[in-house]
Amino acid sequence: MISSHSLHTFPIVKNIRITIFFLTFSACALAQSIEFEKDNFRDKKDLLKEAKSNIKKGDELYAQGLGENQTAVDGFTGQNHYIPSISDIGGRGSAQLKASLEYYYKAQNFNPDNAELNYKIGFALLNTPAGKSAALPYLEKSFKLKPDVSPDIQYLLGRGYQLDMQWDKAIAAYTAYLPMLNQKASDNRMKIIDVNKKMDECRVGKELVQKPERVFIDNLGCTVNSKFPDYGPLISADENMMIFTSRKDNSTGLKLDESGGFYEDLYVSYFNNGSWSAPVNMGKPINTEDHDATAGLSPDGQTLYIYKFSMHDGGDIFECHQDGANWTKPERMGKNINSSAHESTVSLSYDGKRLYFVSDKPGGLGNRDIYYCDLDPKGKWGAPINVGAPINTMYAEEGVFIHPDGKTMYFSSQGHKTMGGFDIFKSTLVDGKWTEPVNLGYPINNPDDDVFFVISGSGRHGYYASLKGDGCGEKDIYKITFLGPEKPFALNSEDNLLASVTAPIKERVIAPPVEIKTAALTILKGVITDALTGKPLEATIELVDNQRNEVIASFKSNSASGKYLVSLPAGKNYGIAVKAENYLFHSENFDIPNAAAFQEVTKDIRLNNLAVGTKIVLRNIFFDFDKSTLRPESTNELERLTKLLNDVPTLKIEISGHTDNKGSADYNQRLSESRAKAVVDYLVGKGIAADRLQFKGYGLTQPMAGNDTDEGRQLNRRTEFKVLSK
């Protein structure tokens, strides 16, 4: 993050506290700046002339960039009450500053020892997104040649050192800069706050770097990444699909924007057989000839949010859905999401009922904030609510990502304890409140902007974009593997504890407690097909909280592939009903205790057509122990059954009860029959004609599985229905 502190004109004001510089850096002051004057280059007159011409051209661009930058900085500061980073002002002035470098470098080749030129190159680089890390040597040189080159040289040096993680030097430089600001403290209030914040950032950085997180950070490779900028990765919860933004040379329309790069498009890649496939441009209607960038993806990968920028609306979010093998046309989201301000990232909760998004609309805690909208009963997004403290700060928050475990939020912030620019933070929902955000630490975070981070359902992998030296060119997508705290080895020993017994006795190994880093989440996924033909089906998957008898969420499998993915955060007993028109519904039960670690369950479901003789097991019908009293958790399943009988009025069915082999055959037969009857009675009570319903108790005579394990016995205790006629 680079802030522009002041407008600089040369020659420099000389009444600066040069003594400070001399005292602190007296050794450096021996070098002298070489001016672009003929006395210094007597035998290189032509080259000098060319160099001066380059400086002049550079200066024109520099002045334009600086002016635009300063106007934007002033505007931002007036509105937000803090000094912005270059990204906060949308890179205003960067293009001209970057363009000035072309001329400055030529002059620099001719005379590398001019303080002002080194300063200007350093300043231009600091204010060019891709050039920041290269600024420090020029700034150091400028200062060495002429400690009073500019009033803000210490500030820029501080920035350079901070970006280079030379924390102590950065703090020293900022400290040296403060007295000058304090001379006119009332005029410099924002700058003083800014410098103090940066010194705090350096202290945070120093602390975090001393205790690095155990992670692997890997470039996804040059199959996915290209020599063009690749960024903004979004992944499905099972990490099988990734959609990202790229400015590759096959972008839609093949046009270049004002920065000289290709327009942004969305690309998709799939994880097959252990590697990511070559990304494919998602084409129309997703991509247009304008900028199209990723904004969010639902955990099942079926709903995609796209960011599109236009000057009049500050940038809005569009939504589209996967319909079979195609995507629907992206539609601008409603007014509760989009405003005349800038809306960027979006994240959908695991149940699809809450949408988090980022907006810099007025009325927030400051600059960009995280908001959410809830889905109303009509399926519309309700009024936006600011997430508030402790998530939002007076600085910018960005890149919101709500984990499919339903209780962990990842986001980037310039506030909180960052080590510079945006850092990625994590907060957990406890008793309805977000905990104080925690910095994800180094090397995930760096002194520069770390933003747009997503994490897998397992919590094991994070994805983000970064500009590193080992990449394929420009920004690349990286995968972070979180290893968690170091896993302690179990050491084994033995002793001759008993004097008279020669055999040594092993020491009991008491394993030290370890933090379980995986998410408390079960991902249920698979393919839904027609049981007879094997054809993929578009089915509705209803997720029910059995304890509350509430439908938590409803999803659809993809009509072309039959694929579905449902996130089940730990701590509930879930009923899952899979329904499709003209098919008998299928039900599953998942009881996932709070303590359950991450698991991914693949369950392919075959739906049976409404054919005579078809049998369906009703997995979410529960009875009191050893009784035929229906438990309240059964209501949803029974309601589904009632609806099916109402929907197909000619349908006649047999309800049957089955038990395991515990207890006598007679007893089991009686119990199973009275349970089957209880279901029939329920249905009759709901208005289904009794002549459409039969009940039978099969006791232990029709096991589905062996009775020698708990699992087997559980499968055998069941209620079934059979289609008698339709």
Next chain:
Amino acid sequence: MHKILRKTALFLLLSSPAFAQTDTVKAKMVDEQEAEKYYNIGIDHLNAKRSAEALNAFTKAIEVKPAFEKAYYNRGLTYLDMGQYKPAADDFNKAIEMNPNNDSYFFGLGQTRFQEGAKDAALESYNKAIVLNPKNAEACYYRGVIKFQKENYSDAAADYTLAIQAKPDYAYAYNDRGSARRMLNDLPGAIADYSKALELNSGLAFVCNNLGSVRKMNKDYTGAIDAYTKAISLKPDYYIAYNNRGIARYESGDFKGAMEDYTKAIQLKADYAFAYNNRAAVKYKQRDYKGAVDDCSKAIQLNNAYGYAYMNRGISEEMLREEAATCRDMLKASDLGVEQAKNYTGICK
């Protein structure tokens, strides 16, 4: 007479793994005492560990004098030396039948049953010996051993205390009581007992080792290393002490020293799976993940049910980016009952 008998018995019990207990009688210098002559010859053979000859002599003594209870007793000891538990028990039972008031006979029967692994029967015999003679230090001691093995550590400690009361210089009893106290997590008590055992007999390497292990549990790694070093100096091939010292060095951050100790333990005992497993931990710390995997593999090769080695190999494989192998090993360790490994299987698909 009893006193002499017990002293002899003690000597043999503690100096040989067969725990022979002998008795002597003065042979009368008359020919009618042929049985007693054979008997005394038998004792000479028994003391010289010539079991076959001793057996022959005692049998002859019994043939000549069928009511010779001590000959039965000593022949029982001879059979015990030879690992023939059935005839040994028969002989002790015969002696008991003839004289049910001799605690040594019950003790002998107890030893036989102890050695054949019939712990409850042994306990019964020791109980009888102690009832007959509450000062039978060995019977108290061995009853303590059985209770220790049954993981009844407080009762074991009480029996060792009885043994110590009967015989205040009983170093073994101090050692074992120290071990019982260690199991009861009374580490200061254990340290005091081991120290007392060493005071009584400074040449007991295993006591030094045990003392080291309790200090290690107390996180006194310097003290532990000192004790293990003493154990090793007393018994240079003491691979257990090398392995233990390796752990103490590892825990105190001396990875190089730990590496040397584990390697030495392996040199002394090539099939020592623990040392391979533990050396892997050092290699892991030194970031030699491949080396750590190799050592764990060797430990697993030596003991394919070694759950911890599977887990440790998984931990190392993770650093080599071998996720599939990591999962395989963590699941295997988990199957083998390593609770800790279950925490690491969440990433496995």
